[in-house]
Amino acid sequence: MANTTIYDVAGAAKVSLATVSRVMNNPEKVNPETREKVLKVIKELGYRPNAIARGLASRKTTTVGIVMADVSRAATAQLLGGIIDISKKYDYAIKLFSMAENDDIKETIRAVVAEQVDGILFLNDELEPSQMEMCMSLIQDAQIPVVLCNAMYDEKDIPAVGIDYENATYDITKELIDKGKKNIYLATTVRRYSVNFHKIAGYTKAMQDAGLEPLVFRTSGDVSINTLHFQEFIKHNNIEAFIAVRDSIAVSFMNVMIKAGYKIPEDCEVVGLQNTKYAILSRPNLTCVDTPVYDIGAVSMRLLTKFMKHEDIQESKVLLPYRIVERETTKE
Amino acid sequence: MANTTIYDVAGAAKVSLATVSRVMNNPEKVNPETREKVLKVIKELGYRPNAIARGLASRKTTTVGIVMADVSRAATAQLLGGIIDISKKYDYAIKLFSMAENDDIKETIRAVVAEQVDGILFLNDELEPSQMEMCMSLIQDAQIPVVLCNAMYDEKDIPAVGIDYENATYDITKELIDKGKKNIYLATTVRRYSVNFHKIAGYTKAMQDAGLEPLVFRTSGDVSINTLHFQEFIKHNNIEAFIAVRDSIAVSFMNVMIKAGYKIPEDCEVVGLQNTKYAILSRPNLTCVDTPVYDIGAVSMRLLTKFMKHEDIQESKVLLPYRIVERETTKE
């Protein structure tokens, strides 16, 4: 079946192709009777305008480019969930671009620009400031609106949606401190997520405010690796409380502790900073700071649509509320 | 900055735009010297051809459409991981289309077709045969190659990549039977994934071959719901072994059992049918059939590239090998 074009519709409806185009794009500008006639033909023929041709002619593709590092991260998938739901609502198509660690960032951004997307959503935060700088200037050169999704970049005034990880981590740390804990450890990952910097900052501030020494250490996100690490680690450290930037790391740590004979939360309180499904599948259930990742995706996409439609923007940086979900790995 | 076009390059290199085009698409057809000259200008200007214009002119977008139901499923994200890696290698862009439960399927497919993708990857398997039928005939009308990714559809001869879930589940069930287990339960979900049908079939066959009664039951994929369900369920059933279509369900069940005072695997062996990260974060670690989801994504994308390039295809249906990973929830 050759695809039906606007010419086929025009022919069958006995109007010009300009009229067919108007029926689709500016229906109010065409006489109701002809409009109905055209609409009928469109339906009969099952016509859908060729999105590529439309994109070329109108210079708008109603497509947003998602630039991300790693789909397999749980947070990425959740972010995508929110983005997809909103993009459907506003009729935007989604084009995916991944940026692996040793990819040429410049080339990736150029590719995105070459695809003529109307807007860009930048997921995650795995770039160093200098790389981020480069990305943003390339995007701004191309005059494409961009929103950072679950990443904050303070140096430049780039629209962003996230949560206040610093305050969130401060709060949970403070809670632990108020219970009298002193040796509170924060486990972060080797890779340098900007979000983790904020978490570390919040934790560090809470500890210092209380006159305690911050105990930040890095471990692997890989369970088998960090398990070995923890087995050694707990031998040499007296850990009264443990906060992990990722839930899976908290669970992995807890498993090691329990197998070593410790009781959770009696001997050590454990907290995750995400609230993923891992938190309710662990035994005991993990207390978490709840990060509304789906919402971050949804709100950032919504914000981007505003930019693409040149609507008035109230706030170009938005911080979504977080909350602490007390479960079984903390006391009281 | 106005984007540089092929005219700019042609002007700067003092050649016609046809030559510039050839340098990009058929470099062997142009004189090495002029080619170098043009390449130099392209580099200087940072030129990237407008993908939309190219798509319209050549009728090829080097874009594949991914049709999927739910990003948030762990399997979907892993599938995407494999797909993305291969699509990068072969220089295809990716366009995402989600199909929620009450979406108009026909419209979704039409939208995909309207986007002029060169090929379609159909993820998952949440459609009923009649819906699947409709999708496939729409796609075939449009003459777009399609590959089913982690889904099998036997009625029609549609290319597909997956694993032999029936045999895999047969094997693991048989293993349990050979250990003398009789009351072996299979937990599946409410939603009717075709993949689950295969799992049920394999399990049922193994049970029947051994003269045992198949004990299939449905539960929720939601942890808080299935936890309540299991708490009741274990009171009224003598469960010697438990197989779950999803790892998270197996872990959830195991947590309920352990909290109720049972020992795993001594009192009951537990098996998951995926091998996700849940399996190594549970305590004890979950024995699993390992489904190479990333590979399924990668292989299906590779297969699709062959169709798009009209290469010779040996096998249009491929079943990837699986294996059983013995961990701590089974004995011996």
Add this chain to the structure above:
DNA sequence: CTGAAAGCGCTTACAG
């Protein structure tokens, strides 16, 4: 309200 025509930025036979 409607149509004829130019143009979006490319590719691709067709001549030469």
Add this chain to the structure above:
DNA sequence: CTGAAAGCGCTTACAG
């Protein structure tokens, strides 16, 4: 090996 020209399927001023 290279260029002039038509065409991909639309949108959008511009007349009327």
